[in-house]
Amino acid sequence: MSLRYTQYLTGAAALLALGAASAVAQGTPKSTRRIPISKEAPGEVSMSRVDTVTVYRTDTLRVTNTRVDTVQVAGPTVYRTDTVQVQPVMRPVRLPYGMYFGLGGGVSAPNGALFTPNSAGPTAQAQLGWQGTWLGLRGDLNWAKPGEDSRFAAGQADPDIMNFSADAKLNIPFLTHMFGSNHRFGIYGVGGYTHTMYKNLPMRVDSPANSNTAVFIAGTPNWTHFNGWNAGGGASVGWGRTELFLESRVLAFDPNNAPQSRQIPFVFGINFY
Helix, strand or coil, X not given: CHHHHHHHHHHHHHHXXXXXXXXXXXXXXXCCCCCCECCCCCCCCCECCCCCCCCCCCCCCCCCCCCCCCCCCCXXXXXXXXXXXXXXXXXXXXXXXXXXXXXXXXXXXXXXXXXXXXXXXXXXXXXXXXXXXXXXEEEEEEEECCEECHHHHHHCCCCEEEEEEEEEEEEECCCCCCCCCCCEEEEEEEEEEEEEXXXXXXXXXXXXXXXXXXXXXXCCCCCEEEEEEEEEEEEEEEXXXXXXXXXXXXXXXXXXXCCCEEEEEEEEEEEEC
């Protein structure tokens, strides 16, 4: 019995001692200082702690600076219009020059000794020439077929007139930009020698008894030749090496027994340089 009591007492004493130790530990302040533990000898465990704190920072500051001027000045409204215009540079225009060939056609009006027994009829022309800056040379062939006059129909038999001319041509470069910068406008004069041949051409001749009396004769079927002259002028519009022209001349010759015979062709044509 004494041994069992002894064991009970011993256990109770142990419990009291453990409770007292725990109470003392709770009442005693703890130290906040970390005691480093390092490995001093082989086989010992080293305990270390590494703090890996990550700090994130986001700037959300936004500055908006807006300025509105609302100042208004009362007064008259002034409108300004710029009327300054820059004129394009016009390059010097050169009329076509060099060798050229051309064709034309139109109508021919009789005059002088040819006027009364004949009327206007068709005409055609071909020319070959060379043109310099101002002066040029031209040779041309002109054909005309006068129309019939009803009063002299009996004396007409389908007349033909041929004119061969050797001329000088003078360019007059005025108003070259009349039709714009891409087209060249020119005025020219032309004139020179003309050889005329005709057949079946009725004509007024002088009366042997009285030169003031008109006598009309029928044309002959044979070609008749006379030397004469021509003079006239025209206008042209050119682009590149092409030229359109409109001209009129007087083609004249003097028969031995008649007043001066004249033709006045009006020709529209084209030249190629």
